[in-house]
Amino acid sequence: MKKTLYFATILALVSTACSDSILNKIDTNPNIISDAPLNTLLPAAQMTTFQRVVSPVSILSGYTSEHTNFTGVNTATKLQVGGGGTIWNNGFLAIRYFNDVRDKADKLQRPGYSAIADIMSAYTLSLLVDVFGDIPYKEASREDIIQPNFDKAQDLYAEMQKLLDSGIQKCDQASAATSRPANDDLVFKGNMTLWKKTAWALKARLHNRLSNVSAQESANQAILAINNAFAPTENFTVSAYQSNPENANPIANNFMNAATIVIADGIVTAMKSFLEPNEEVIADPRANIWFTKIGNKVVTPPTSRGNTDVTLNGTLYSKPLYLQNRPSPLPLLTYPELKFIEAEAQLRLGDKTKAYDAYQTAVRSAMSQAAIFNAAATLTSTQIDSYLARPKVLMGADKLTLKDIINQKYIFLFIFQSQEAYNDVRRTGLISLNDPDGTAKRLPYPVDEISRNANAPQVSDQNTVYQDNARLFWAKL
Missing domain, CATH: 1.25.40.390 (Serine Threonine Protein Phosphatase 5, Tetratricopeptide repeat)
Known part of the structure; x- marks a missing residue:
């Protein structure tokens, strides 16, 4: 919103008693x-x-x-x-x-x-x-x-x-x-x-x-x-x-530039709900084209706060492959x-x-x-x-x-x-x-x-x- 974008500038100038026309000009995004x-x-x-x-x-x-x-x-x-x-x-x-x-x-x-x-x-x-x-x-x-x-x-x-x-x-x-x-x-x-x-x-x-x-x-x-x-x-x-x-x-571009993204439990849990209890998520064919694997398994952080792996290809937790295609x-x-x-x-x-x-x-x-x-x-x-x-x-x-x-x-x-x-x-x-x-x-x-x-x-x-x-x-x- 335009007023929000430039509010800090306007606030700094209010004390100088500028006219509305000057303020509106300042508040215009070029x-x-x-x-x-x-x-x-x-x-x-x-x-x-x-x-x-x-x-x-x-x-x-x-x-x-x-x-x-x-x-x-x-x-x-x-x-x-x-x-x-x-x-x-x-x-x-x-x-x-x-x-x-x-x-x-x-x-x-x-x-x-x-x-x-x-x-x-x-x-x-x-x-x-x-x-x-x-x-x-x-x-x-x-x-x-x-x-x-x-x-x-x-x-x-x-x-x-x-x-x-x-x-x-x-x-x-x-x-x-x-x-x-x-x-x-x-x-x-x-x-x-x-x-x-x-x-x-x-x-x-x-x-x-x-x-x-x-x-x-x-x-x-x-x-x-x-x-x-x-x-x-x-x-x-x-x-x-x-x-x-x-x-x-x-x-994709965002995560190519900020490569700390990993797979969360939500998607894995949902995919496993359609598999048999003893099966890994890779039994769903989408998992093999969506996720990187660690030891032939899809590994997620223990909780939503648990990720400490900051490498693009991942050595601790699995990453989404689709985010690597600009x-x-x-x-x-x-x-x-x-x-x-x-x-x-x-x-x-x-x-x-x-x-x-x-x-x-x-x-x-x-x-x-x-x-x-x-x-x-x-x-x-x-x-x-x-x-x-x-x-x-x-x-x-x-x-x-x-x-x-x-x-x-x-x-x-x-x-x-x-x-x-x-x-x-x-x-x-x-x-x-x-x-x-x-x-x-x-x-x-x-x-x-x-x-x-x-x-x-x-x-x-x-x-x-x-x-x-x-x-x-x-x-x-």
Whole structure:
């Protein structure tokens, strides 16, 4: 948020009795290119979200979901040092960019650009709301408001659905080639059909998030949205990353530069739950392409604080192999996730047959995408069939449980999508975790936001985010 980004500078100058116009000039980020043409502004906005919001959210969510862990620092410190300010500031910056894209596109009557701005705004907003809860969305860009009010998270969920509905409508209006982007759209190159399906996929995800708020309504709405979303080969994925650090997958690049990441117990426990009691996790074929091994075993720290191994390839604890591939695509919302959502929704509605059909499709599709980070490691059909033949994996419609669905989804989300795993950890309470610090209910607000804005919620710092009253409105944990 712009006021937050430069608050320290403003505070130092207040005592000199500067005018508002001077302060506003000082408070202007010279890197913001709001007056740029659409074909420059759109990719800048998209990359702000992908590189500077998705990446830190996913990295911190890896720790809070116990997909991953790093050097023996407790989780509360990780959240405060690694998260709040970066995600917060860049999230609001990205939303401002998309507002500029929308305003300019509407003036120029280019609905394709405006549609993408709506859909990307909803996606970026969802990242912020799902990790912080209440945020000052509506007043954040007001120049005349120093201490913006915080909007309720549940109200912002309704706002996100409105943005997606608007984006869908505008996709239908962008029939002329001149009305939509081309290569300046970094995701679909101006393919408005895929953007429309992405909007429906996001609607499904957001509806399903409300399973504890309205079980049947959320299920019905999620299924309706899924019916309009991705086909099996379609995903909301950012591709074309390169091996050089400047143009790399941001999550992989982060851990190539900070190589203290290791595997946490959460992912190993989930994978073992579908194996026999005497089997090592490497009996799951994904473990062999996801984790480094110590003595032919996957070894995790004894607790979430236990890692003291700071070498990239690891001599004490196993590391995730996918984080060592800078050119990896970055999946944001995929067909397998939608099938897991469908399975869960059908189970809530009491249709075990449809739930099981969707679950089978989800697991098979998840296995086929397990090596998205490295095509050379793709699992063979024989490996996939052998895993699916396990009685704990495909147990039959009558024995399928919500925990089975959520655990398989949690495993699939290990590849660059820990933010959704963290959401399911809190929403369902079904993932087995062992962090001695407990599960953070949300990320702490940046320290300067708390100190400068009297409207910031009280449940907001690195200590209070573990309290029950910090739980988000849609969560069980």
